[in-house]
Amino acid sequence: MALDATTALAGGPMTPAGGGTLRRLARRRSTIAFLMTLPLIAVIAGLVAYPAGYAIYLATLNRRMTGFIGLGNFEILLESETFRMVIWQSCFFAVTAVILKALFGFWLASMLHHIPTKGQRIWRGMLLLPWVVPPALSTLGWWWMFDPSYSSINWVLTAIGGPAIPWLGEPWWARVSVILVNVWAGTPFFMIMYLAALKSVPDQLYEAAAIDGATGWQGLRYVTLPMMRNIISITVLFSLIVTFANYDIVRVLTNGGPRDLTHVFASYAFQVGILSGNIPRGAAVSLFMFPILAGIAFFVLRGVTQRNKEMA
Amino acid sequence: MSASAARPSDVLPGLGRKIGSLRQERRWALITAYISLVVAAIVMLAPPFYMLITSLKTSAEISNPVGTPWIVRDPTLANYTALISDPMFRGFFWNSIIVTVLVVAVTMVISVLAAFALARMKFFGSQVLATGVFLTYLVPDTLLFIPLYQIVGGLDLLNSKWGLVLVYPTLSVPFCTWIMIGYFASIPKELDEAALIDGANWMQMLTKIFIPVALPGIIAATIFAFTVSWAAFVYPTAFITRPDEMPLTIGVVSQLIRGDTFAWGQLMAGALLAAMPPVIVYAFLMDYYIAGLTAGATKG
Amino acid sequence: MAQVNIKKVVKEYEGGVQAVKGIDLDIGDKEFVVLVGPSGCGKSTTLRMIAGLEEITSGAIEIDGNIVNDVPPRDRDIAMVFQNYALYPHMSVYDNMAFGLMLRKFPREEIRRRVENAARILDIGPLLERKPKALSGGQRQRVAMGRAIVRDPKVFLFDEPLSNLDAKLRVQMRTEIKKVHQTVKTTTVYVTHDQVEAMTLADRVVVMNHGIIEQVGPPQVLYHSPATKFVAGFIGSPAMNFIPARLEQASGALNVRLSDGALLPVPADRTARYAGHAGREVLFGIRPEHLTAASQMEARPGLAPLSLTPEVVEPLGAETLFYCWRDGGEICAKIDPGVAAAPGVPLAMTADMNRMHIIDPATDKVL
Numbered sequence: 006m007a008l009d010a011t012t013a014l015a016g017g018p019m020t021p022a023g024g025g026t027l028r029r030l031a032r033r034r035s036t037i038a039f040l041m042t043l044p045l046i047a048v049i050a051g052l053v054a055y056p057a058g059y060a061i062y063l064a065t066l067n068r069r070m071t072g073f074i075g076l077g078n079f080e081i082l083l084e085s086e087t088f089r090m091v092i093w094q095s096c097f098f099a100v101t102a103v104i105l106k107a108l109f110g111f112w113l114a115s116m117l118h119h120i121p122t123k124g125q126r127i128w129r130g131m132l133l134l135p136w137v138v139p140p141a142l143s144t145l146g147w148w149w150m151f152d153p154s155y156s157s158i159n160w161v162l163t164a165i166g167g168p169a170i171p172w173l174g175e176p177w178w179a180r181v182s183v184i185l186v187n188v189w190a191g192t193p194f195f196m197i198m199y200l201a202a203l204k205s206v207p208d209q210l211y212e213a214a215a216i217d218g219a220t221g222w223q224g225l226r227y228v229t230l231p232m233m234r235n236i237i238s239i240t241v242l243f244s245l246i247v248t249f250a251n252y253d254i255v256r257v258l259t260n261g262g263p264r265d266l267t268h269v270f271a272s273y274a275f276q277v278g279i280l281s282g283n284i285p286r287g288a289a290v291s292l293f294m295f296p297i298l299a300g301i302a303f304f305v306l307r308g309v310t311q312r313n314k315e316m317a
Numbered sequence: 318m319s320a321s322a323a324r325p326s327d328v329l330p331g332l333g334r335k336i337g338s339l340r341q342e343r344r345w346a347l348i349t350a351y352i353s354l355v356v357a358a359i360v361m362l363a364p365p366f367y368m369l370i371t372s373l374k375t376s377a378e379i380s381n382p383v384g385t386p387w388i389v390r391d392p393t394l395a396n397y398t399a400l401i402s403d404p405m406f407r408g409f410f411w412n413s414i415i416v417t418v419l420v421v422a423v424t425m426v427i428s429v430l431a432a433f434a435l436a437r438m439k440f441f442g443s444q445v446l447a448t449g450v451f452l453t454y455l456v457p458d459t460l461l462f463i464p465l466y467q468i469v470g471g472l473d474l475l476n477s478k479w480g481l482v483l484v485y486p487t488l489s490v491p492f493c494t495w496i497m498i499g500y501f502a503s504i505p506k507e508l509d510e511a512a513l514i515d516g517a518n519w520m521q522m523l524t525k526i527f528i529p530v531a532l533p534g535i536i537a538a539t540i541f542a543f544t545v546s547w548a549a550f551v552y553p554t555a556f557i558t559r560p561d562e563m564p565l566t567i568g569v570v571s572q573l574i575r576g577d578t579f580a581w582g583q584l585m586a587g588a589l590l591a592a593m594p595p596v597i598v599y600a601f602l603m604d605y606y607i608a609g610l611t612a613g614a615t616k617g
Numbered sequence: 618m619a620q621v622n623i624k625k626v627v628k629e630y631e632g633g634v635q636a637v638k639g640i641d642l643d644i645g646d647k648e649f650v651v652l653v654g655p656s657g658c659g660k661s662t663t664l665r666m667i668a669g670l671e672e673i674t675s676g677a678i679e680i681d682g683n684i685v686n687d688v689p690p691r692d693r694d695i696a697m698v699f700q701n702y703a704l705y706p707h708m709s710v711y712d713n714m715a716f717g718l719m720l721r722k723f724p725r726e727e728i729r730r731r732v733e734n735a736a737r738i739l740d741i742g743p744l745l746e747r748k749p750k751a752l753s754g755g756q757r758q759r760v761a762m763g764r765a766i767v768r769d770p771k772v773f774l775f776d777e778p779l780s781n782l783d784a785k786l787r788v789q790m791r792t793e794i795k796k797v798h799q800t801v802k803t804t805t806v807y808v809t810h811d812q813v814e815a816m817t818l819a820d821r822v823v824v825m826n827h828g829i830i831e832q833v834g835p836p837q838v839l840y841h842s843p844a845t846k847f848v849a850g851f852i853g854s855p856a857m858n859f860i861p862a863r864l865e866q867a868s869g870a871l872n873v874r875l876s877d878g879a880l881l882p883v884p885a886d887r888t889a890r891y892a893g894h895a896g897r898e899v900l901f902g903i904r905p906e907h908l909t910a911a912s913q914m915e916a917r918p919g920l921a922p923l924s925l926t927p928e929v930v931e932p933l934g935a936e937t938l939f940y941c942w943r944d945g946g947e948i949c950a951k952i953d954p955g956v957a958a959a960p961g962v963p964l965a966m967t968a969d970m971n972r973m974h975i976i977d978p979a980t981d982k983v984l
Contacts, residue, residue, distance in 0.1 A: 034519070037438070037519055038440040039434075045430075045490065046446070049491070052465070059467065060461070113353065120347065129607075134362060134599075135361050138595070139550070139595065142548075143364060145570065145584060149584070149585065161387075189364070192361075197610055243455075252459050256550075271459035287463045291461075291462075294457070294460055510699070511764075514690045514717070516720040
């Protein structure tokens with residue numbers, strides 16, 4: 006730096022002593038960059054981080070929000086039969102729905118990948134439609150299809166000689182219905198992600214595998230799936246979080262019923278916090294999701310970064 | 318990949334196959350593919366189709382089904398005209414438009430500026446912030462709606478669409494910023510250097526080079542922001558109980574279901590009308606839509 | 618029109634890696650200077666420091682006598698052609714060339730005049746309305762040059778501009794660049810890793826290695842009188858052979874004794890030059906083109922006979938190369954295609970000792 010200062014004195018046109026213009030420019034660049042990200046920081050801090058912290062604070066208050074009761078809300082919740090059912094139902098719902106979406110999504114993606122490229126567009130266009138319609142609205146359609154007296158699905162079932170099903174009236178069938186609608190709405194997302202992943206595997210790899218003697222199934226097992234591992238895990242992560250935290254479908258389809266047996270975290274938090282007006286307890290219900298989601302995210306992302314490092 | 322080696326014994330059965338079986342195998346694969354796709358398409362399209370059918374029926378036809386409910390015998394547009402002439406429903410639409418347009422505009426300004434800075438100007442904490450953006454995207458709205466309910470209430474914005482404009486960016490900004498970082502980062506560095514030598518300053522570089530070059534990304538992010546704000550359900554359900562401030566999603570779900578006598582035809586017509594804008598956008602910009610959908614994972 | 622002076626310039630990256638270790642270089646007005654060297658030798662970093670895209674750690678760079686260390690790129694009055702051309706993909710060819718002028722608020726008429734003039738020089742007039750995507754590699758290259766020409770800058774900077782082109786186009790564009798320089802006569806600094814490009818284009822070649830300048834000089838000087846082993850090996854293709862040897866004095870004459878025993882007499886006019894090194898271990902350097910079949914050479918002073926047994930023979934048409942391995946080292950020789958050479962058959966060769974080089978293995982300097 007000392008050397009730099011002496012040369013700067015040698016008669017440059019625009020070099021004030023102590024640090025050059027370029028360096029000042031770099032500093033100014035940081036300032037500009039900071040200003041550009043300020044709105045983003047405001048959104049993250051004010052509308053995500055602060056509410057998250059505030060939720061923790063809220064969850065430690067009593068119902069009237071006048072006194073501090075520590076972990077009282079969590080204790081009460083864990084002791085309640087209904088809430089334990091909510092935990093179980095949320096996990097069951099999320100895991101089943103995500104597994105089914107992943108399987109159907111993969112199946113459809115590979116089928117799409119098989120047919121000539123020219124035709125792929127139109128099929129993809131049709132199959133993606135459920136993802137495009139706002140879920141609250143398409144669930145209305147399902148609700149109507151599940152209607153106890155006019156169910157169009159039951160009409161089809163009876164027509165082919167099957168039994169009529171009490172879709173939303175009986176707890177287990179209600180659970181199945183919720184999963185069914187979620188799988189219907191979420192499969193296209195998996196399909197499109199997997200299709201993108203399939204297309205990113207170079208054909209030469211399959212050709213090399215075929216020449217190495219791999220059958221179609223082995224090509225899938227040893228080439229396709231390993232190459233897609235990252236996209237599969239990220240897609241599953243996204244979907245697991247969204248499904249776990251799902252609200253729309255339960256709210257429209259069953260609203261938690263029959264007998265509060267189909268509630269998931271989100272709908273139960275809504276019921277307790279907003280509808281019954283027990284804000285602190287509702288916040289506590291929501292917060293139960295956090296460690297579970299954070300745990301899933303941690304493991305999936307750790308796996309992804311590890312694999313990225315290995316491949317790089 | 319460590320697992321790519323096939324055992325040599327697997328080669329042999331392949332050699333034993335009859336000549337011509339390769340072609341037959343391909344044909345069967347194709348047939349399986351088409352059968353799967355047709356079945357999937359029927360399942361995927363059945364609910365919207367049934368919604369459409371129902372929306373064209375009169376209440377009389379709905380309540381007295383003769384034969385299959387999957388066809389309409391006496392089509393009518395009465396459900397649609399009734400809705401369109403209903404000022405409340407038009408109000409839902411109007412609220413949705415205002416909220417969505419504002420949210421999209423705010424989102425794009427915030428995320429394009431931030432993504433440009435994060436992708437191109439290294440500064441103290443930029444790495445942390447980029448990671449923060451991604452993690453924020455993973456935080457679901459149902460985790461935040463109760464504290465936000467309190468915060469929005471504290472600002473006296475409950476039962477106001479402005480409250481929605483305030484909170485919707487939590488849904489759209491993180492993901493849009495994230496995919497814009499990806500798009501901006503994929504622009505070759507030499508392009509900014511060329512612009513720098515050509516005499517552009519940072520703002521000119523953003524507006525004259527980055528935004529036009531990353532236009533597909535901008536479109537994808539805009540579509541995403543639009544879709545998300547249009548479909549948002551948790552926040553309006555929690556914050557809005559007055560029909561005149563409701564956007565479409567909650568409006569259709571809460572207001573068109575009246576008592577025990579459901580006006581199914583009108584309800585379905587309302588749901589379809591409400592779903593129209595995202596479907597139209599999708600129909601015209603499918604490629605951008607899909608690019609935006611997949612960008613999050615593939616560019617991350 | 619300007620000169621560029623580089624004075625004791627050092628570039629150190631975070632973590633203490635020195636990419637450029639204090640180089641001095643004076644580039645004259647209208648001169649075409651090529652920086653050449655293997656990847657990582659600091660040539661691109663040097664160019665980018667002249668451009669202002671990299672900060673200078675210490676030392677000074679002057680353009681036209683003014684220190685520009687702290688002047689941002691846009692105020693240095695330079696233009697640069699990038700390896701991947703860096704054309705703005707969303708702009709037409711015309712807009713690509715006009716962009717820099719537009720940002721500098723040139724009047725519209727002047728912009729049009731300059732762009733059309735550059736388009737004429739580069740023969741890209743019909744392409745002006747196209748987008749870069751619709752251009753071939755060679756055309757993109759021209760547009761990138763056009764973008765530099767319209768600016769009429771003090772200095773042109775080229776960063777490996779031809780390395781993305783196929784071999785045939787590269788030769789063609791090389792000539793083109795030379796022609797353009799002769800037309801516009803702008804001081805040019807050109808970076809390449811290709812020594813042929815360097816030799817054909819440069820007024821002066823700067824050979825860099827490991828962040829220092831090995832030698833500066835006109836192409837012919839570098840070829841005939843390399844200063845270091847690195848330059849000797851880097852310039853010329855196929856590369857110069859280096860054979861471990863010993864300088865031996867015997868009855869007033871000086872000989873090169875190769876490690877396997879062959880004895881090659883040093884020409885009389887060079888004896889004095891090497892006398893001080895008699896008895897030392899040295900490296901004997903000779904280019905393949907100076908190692909030829911005895912049958913194709915007329916006898917003249919300074920030729921030394923040598924027997925080599927080809928192991929790999931490569932007929933290239935105009936000439937034939939063969940390789941043999943002696944004492945662990947590879948030797949390449951270039952012979953007339955008429956000479957019958959077959960693997961395993963010893964061939965009588967001559968070494969043109971007037972063109973040989975003796976290198977001190979301790980310092981890697983050519984003696």
